[in-house]
Amino acid sequence: MNQNNVIIQLENVVKDYRIGSGYFRALKDFSISFGHGEFAGFIGPSGSGKTTALNIIGSLDQPSSGTCLVLGENISTISHRQAANLRNHQIGFIFQTYNLLPVYTVYENVEFPLLLLGLSDTGRKKMITEALEMVGLTDKIDSRPAQLSGGQAQRVAIARAIVKKPALILADEPTANLDVKNSHNILELMVKLNRELGSTFVFSTHDPKVISYLQRIIRLEDGRIVSDQPQKQEL
């Protein structure tokens, strides 16, 4: 991995959760880095710390100790405002439960991050149309989330994550609620976006279908990295 290319660097990150009067250590001495354009994923059993790691990388949470640099920002010391700004400009999230905003239409859901960015009307329209074309949902722009199938909803969530062409996309179990066919469609879509946009993708999953698409597999167990290997893609 080219050192200049590194956009995420975690060093000796520890994450403790307060439980009652004590602590639970969810990440232990966690060190890893990701380069630009990677298509990587955390795998491992439930409770191994995948979501915790992803949340810290995504600046939704802060490490208890250690350093975490993401796209030039130090997540350990970043303010709430700066973190929001970082997420707004540079990071796209895809959730297991889609998390579309229920009262907005498909178009408005995809528009939301662009509104936060303060982009002009015409600029937004072009980007939204482009994103919805990529996920193949141009015929659903006026639908509400409740009217979509799971696969369609997740495609909208993907469109919302990629519409601002962020440097980093974090996907936490994106296929857990999808059937086999939809899972493959969505994964192929993400591979395509990874190639076309050059965005870095980091997954958290225990879905073998997702794992088969990853170029780099990081296995976690009990809050530690137990293996970190590239995966050859058969074409």
Add this chain to the structure above:
Amino acid sequence: MLIFRLAFKNIIGAGLRTWLSVLVLSFSYITIIFTQGMYRGMSQQITSAMIATELGDGQYWNSAYDPDELFDLDKANGVLPAEFDPAINSGQAVPILFYPGSIYPQGRLRPVIIKGIPDRQQVLAIPAQFLVVEDPEIVKAVIGERMANSCKLAQGDLVTLRWRDSDGTFDAVDVEIAHIMKTIVPAADQGILWLNLHQLQTMTGLDQSATMIVISPELTRRPDLPGWDFKSVYYLTEEIRAMVKMKSSGAMILYFVLIGLALIAIFDSQVLSIFHRRREMGTMMALGMTRLRLILLFTLEGAMHGVLAMLLAFIYGTPLLIWSIRSGIALPAISSRWGIALSDHLFPHYTIGLIVFTILLVMILVTVVSYLPLRRISRLKPTDALRGKLS
């Protein structure tokens, strides 16, 4: 602006509950504006009628006159000051003599206050021209409609009037009801018998005397007169103002109930938002929204209730208000309950100030109530919110 758009979209997409709150709030707007307009209209209508038929532009009271001490009404008068002769002669002031007496319609005793007024006066809207003396033997009287009804007297009727003259001896005469006048002012109607001033002075032996001098706005000079106290219109209408104020604050209870209902519903839906829409809040934070903007967004969403209610109230309230201004509100039944003789139609008086004040009041209350439950967002962690957990 973005926050406004988002808040508007959120509330428009919200359900029946929201619209119920909006409906109740719009009722509150209309009720407050309508009833307060009515009280103002009522106060205005009564005041202007009192000025026209009773108060003029102020009154000089003989120092012996005390409206709360009617037992000594026969002594509540004094010889008119000569300084007032020019004003009285030129029609800029009118002397009125009050005297106690009783009439016997259908043989039943009925105490009255006899008010003597010159037959040629222009200051008050009392039809004194009916009191012109053609035959000194005949005493003519003008009474109000309510008085006529309660005594069952009609125009042309004769009724016996008894009074005690200045020597203390009783006198009696049959007076002819020359005219029945319509007025909403009780002081000119109920228990009042209007006679010609000169005739009353002669009957009572109180030549050149009066109880009060009512002045017209044309008389700009208000000199100090020993033995006579000037009472301004403001002073004389104090009771009316106090009464309208009391009535209108009585209506506050209704406002509290209406606004309270809506506020409780809004508060409730904001509390529910904190619980049910945490994941939505977490998602917005993940997309790059700060907590501060999130609080702003949800506060504004709550405040939108007030805005929508305003629009709704505008849609159905405007025709209502315009109709009430144009044709007035028929109030024959209500007027007696009010203790004031109102005319058949009440014309409400709405002011921009009243409308703006009402809107501001409701908007501020709605905004505060919307904000209060949201304070805990300032401690909400994005990860907890996304998990649907409350920190």
